[in-house]
Amino acid sequence: MHWVAWDLVTRSKKNGGLGIGKLKLVNEALLAKWAWRYRSEITSMWRKVVTACHGKSRKWFDFPCNATSTGVWKNIMRSESKTGIDVNWSWSRAIFSQEEMAELAEASVVLAGLATSDTKDSWKWTLEDSGIFSTSSFKKAASNQAPVDPIYRIWTGGWIPAKCKIFMWRVLIDRIPTRNALARRNVTVDSENCAFCGVLTESVDHLFSGCETVCAVWVWLSDWAKINPLFAFSFKDVMLMHKGASEDKRARLIIRGLIMVTCWCVWKARNNKIFSNGRGSVEEIIGEVKSLDFFVAKVQVQV
Template sequence: MNFWSDNWVGSTSLKEACPHLFKLEKNKRCKAKDRFWRNGGSLGWAWDWHRNPSSAQEMEEWVKIFKLMNAASWKEGTDSWEWLGDKDREFSVSSVKKMLIKNKDVRNNYVMRWCKWVPAKCNIHVWRVEMNRIPTRGALERRNLSIPSIECALCEVGRESADHITTGCFVSTIVWDHISRWCKIAPIYGFSVRDMLEFHKIIKLGEIEKEVFHRIIIIGCWRIWKARNEKVFEGKEVKVEEIIGDIKVLGFLWFNKRSKYRSVDWLKWYKFDFM
């Protein structure tokens, strides 16, 4: 098991969580066993740096990596794999079959519900956003890329991140406020992309309206990101009314042509009434 590149502690690999310390590492392909020693009941760390960590960022990551190490569970013996689909931790075809029948998800990762009548580009975008895998300025800065600013390209206030653009940005806040009034529900508030994707489960709407609302959130996230890219790469002015209009028009087009509810006309869609 590679100490830096494998995702064995925390939610990501150590080279992504602590990029400045990774630069100082001499042997970037070292194993986890190469970086610690055990003497009786004591556990110590054996680092091999080009130089000792000294900058503020390096010291911050130094504290972070020790917290991760202390939170990890250590045991004697060689690395091994365990099958989480069975209480005995032993893999078998029958245990896979039982897990599939029960529709049991043994992972801790969020499982996104995809929409068939929304284009793949929108589904894929939101899937990547939920995993924080889009090239925001904050993400590029974490990868040590030289960028002129880490401020949000839409509102120019706050650090640009996937959650900020989707829920915290002034532009997205206005968009979601209009969408909530259009869909006749309470104002939409979320702190993360996942909050937005789960919001349809708690609102008081019919089943069809809930389904449509969930898809509108997906389309909205994609359209807001598209507006951000148009401003960054084309210098196009951001117009909230244009974003909202595209969400409604494109949503109706895709819903009317690609879903099973093809009898819904523009007037019903505009009034958000599918009965």
């Protein structure tokens, strides 16, 4: 069963994904880079060879346009249309219709800010301050990803195990196999009730903030870390609990790591109770949190 859409997985971390790039987009960016190099490296030998092999370009198009072109160069020519570079144009007849007059007025507005100079013309990649093409800027523009709330971004922190960070990301977008999520996807389950308390429906919000077993774990964590009591009414509240726990930035990052590890241990204890006849008790979860937190703290000290 696929829990997260591939388009969401391949989004950048800043825009709520895992930062796994699409191979198709990477290929298009590399092809577009060759198109850019053909335009800018006018005196290079490889450009002359390509021009000799594929013939001269048409007047309105500055690429060799041999109709029988095949292979890599044909793909590069196709990618050229995605680089955002406009083709030069000129009038072939007088303007007659009102529609054409309106289009000319619109074009005049667009070109109003342009200025000419005595220097030689050159190509400039407007997506980079340097004016030089880069595959990263091409991929960013081609992916067209809308910004998201920072809370939906995968949490950072080099000393936090990657499995915990990815798990928290999946929980936040409700993409873990809770009993309620399985039932919504027409998967047969013995019961939709929580594996710990067995009273209410096992949803993301209940499992990590409403279950009495997990609430007892949050109370213990507050006492153990010597911070203000941690309260949450939804999983989003869990994600934000560290912000009010301390005024010190470093302390908040550590508490955030403890919360991430605790959520991972809660989920692990839940699975052990269902599939391995585990107890699923508060003491079992606390013991797992202590052991994993000790490992995390040890790694942090070494770093």
